Amino acid sequence: MxxxxxxxxxxxxxxxxxxxxxxxxxxxxxxxxxxxxxxxxxxxxxxxxxxxxxxxxxxxxxxxxxxxxxxxxxxxxxxxxxxxxxxxxxxPRKNAAEIEGSKIFMKNLLKKYDIPTAKYETFTDYETAAAYLREQAIPIVIKADGLAAGKGVTVCFTREQAEEALRDTMVDKSFGAAGDKVVIEEFLEGQEMSILAFVDGETVRPMTAAQDHKPAYDGDKGPNTGGMGTYSPLPHIPQSIIDESIETIIKPTAKAMVAEGRPFRGVLYAGLMITKDGPKTIEFNARFGDPETQVVLPRLKTDLVDIFLASINGRLHDIDISWSDEAAVCVILASGGYPGSYAKGLPISGLDEAAADALVFHAGTAEKDGEIVTSGGRVLGIVGRGADIAAARANAYAAADRVQFEGKMNRTDIAAKALVRV
Structure with a gap:
């Protein structure tokens, strides 16, 4: 093929x-x-x-x-x-991809079909949104309605921060037209989890669960990014919670999309929060997550081509999908300044040395005059594999240390939550 x-x-x-x-x-x-x-x-x-x-x-x-x-x-x-x-x-077709393209569409869908998610209100007018915000408890979450490269969500821990985030989104247009409409959402406390699933209409084949690290700095501090690292599996989260998420959130959402005349075919990504009241939906994406894909696909044992073809031909229900027991940890190496402004065209060294013991997935890279240079905010994903999270994490960081470029930054605590809670 x-x-x-x-x-x-x-x-x-x-x-x-x-x-x-x-x-x-x-x-x-x-x-x-x-x-x-x-x-x-x-x-x-x-x-x-x-x-x-x-x-x-x-x-x-x-x-x-x-x-x-x-x-x-x-x-x-x-x-x-x-x-x-x-x-x-x-x-997914355009009408199904709207589950990611519009947070308002997604939230209204979940509300209509009684699928667990945070309480929310939506706004198209800044003054009305600001008045509502002043009456809400803090922390709170401000979300641009449209696509914003994974950065259109602000978790606000002070009222001043919330007011600034709303102004940046709706007035200053930090996310462009994506911020013409906003969702103001209650803050959910708990452990985050990502579950990606191959979906064909009402047929759902979940992938192995993963956990992302959105904030730029250690300890989940700093601005949100497209993702600074991931790991899979999640030994600190009971399988019963993962199963509950699939049965109460992902499968009902696939059925809801069919009922709405928007059957979903592709990868449906559920961003979830495990709260004291059970798993709730933070977001849905209409494609493979980044960097979740970098730790999920290396654990896939079934031929990915077979899965794609089965889904296209309406035979996903006939496919048995199996996963490796091996753990995977991805550490993102980013340009200095990311997710803000950053330099490009900086030479990268140590790639062959890193690839000797880990998978090296390129993101913001280009070739210039015979050498590989930086060309984006998230530059590389270094994926270590091992018998467990501790071994995979050690391999990932050892390989990441071999890669050098001016201004290189990365979190040092990727997958640490799994080790603490095991």
């Missing part, structure tokens, strides 16, 4: 790595890709939103399957475009 993966980040590198393991794959392409994807696929200089060019490339190169990685093109209807051209594509 000839397969095209659309995207340029660590998630897409991990997807390509997993697809490369299949004996069904003849040729892999990535559009536009990065310096890492170029090592296992042929990068194609076409952007994620150049739909017509992507379709034409697929037709010209006899592409048998297209896999869409990022959220933005999914929300813009890229799957509908490929389907209209009769090119097999894996991912």
């Amino acid at each position: 000839n397969i095209l993966v659309i995207g340029r980040g660590g998630r897409e590198h991990a997807i390509l790595w997993s697809l490369k393991r299949s004996d069904k794959v003849k040729q892999l392409y990535c559009a536009p890709g990065n310096a890492g994807t170029a090592q296992i696929a042929e990068n194609v200089d076409i952007g994620e939103f150049e739909f017509d060019k992507l379709v034409q490339f697929s037709l010209d190169n006899a592409i048998d399957l297209v896999v869409v990685g990022p959220d933005d093109p999914l929300a813009a209807g890229i799957v509908d475009v490929f389907e209209a051209a009769k090119v097999p594509v894996y991912g």
Whole structure:
């Protein structure tokens, strides 16, 4: 098979790595890709939103399957475009991708079908939102309605912080048009958990659970990012809680989407909080998570191509999906200043040394004059594997220490929660 993966980040590198393991794959392409994807696929200089060019490339190169990685093109209807051209594509259609594209749509869906989530109100007018905010208890959460590269959510621990976050979002447009509407949501306290699932209509095949680390700095301090590291499995969270999340949140949401005439086909990602009242929904994403994918797919034993094809052909219910008992920990190496402004074009050393004992998934990298340089905020995902979280974590950090570039920053406490609570 000839397969095209659309995207340029660590998630897409991990997807390509997993697809490369299949004996069904003849040729892999990535559009536009990065310096890492170029090592296992042929990068194609076409952007994620150049739909017509992507379709034409697929037709010209006899592409048998297209896999869409990022959220933005999914929300813009890229799957509908490929389907209209009769090119097999894996991912949700535009009307289903709205579960991520609009937090207001997602919250209203959960409310309508009585699926556990935080209490909330939605606003389109700043003054009305500000008046409501003044009456609410603190902490509280301010969310831009639209897509904001994983950064449109602010957890506010003081009233001043909440007022500033609302003003930044709705008035100063820190997240652009994504902040024209906002969700003001009660603060949920507990342990976070991510469960990704392969979904085809009402058929749900959960992946192994993972945990992300959104804040930029150790101890969950600092601004939210796209994710600073992940690990899987979650030895400190009982399987009964994971099962409850699947049965009370993910499966009912898949059924709700069918009932709404928006059947979901693709990867449905549930961001959850385990509260004293049980698991509740923080968010839904309509694609593989980043960097969750980097620790989940290395544990997948079933051929990923088989899963994609079964879902496209409405046979996901026939697939048995198995997972390795091995643990995986991903440490993100980021550019200094991220998630704010940062330099680009800085040479990276130590990649081969890191790859000797870990998986190195590229995100914000490029090739320049024969060397690999930084080109984004999150630069690399270093994934250590081992018999348990402690071993995988040690391997990840040992490999991460071998990689150097000016201004390199990373959290030093990824997966520490699992070790404390085991």
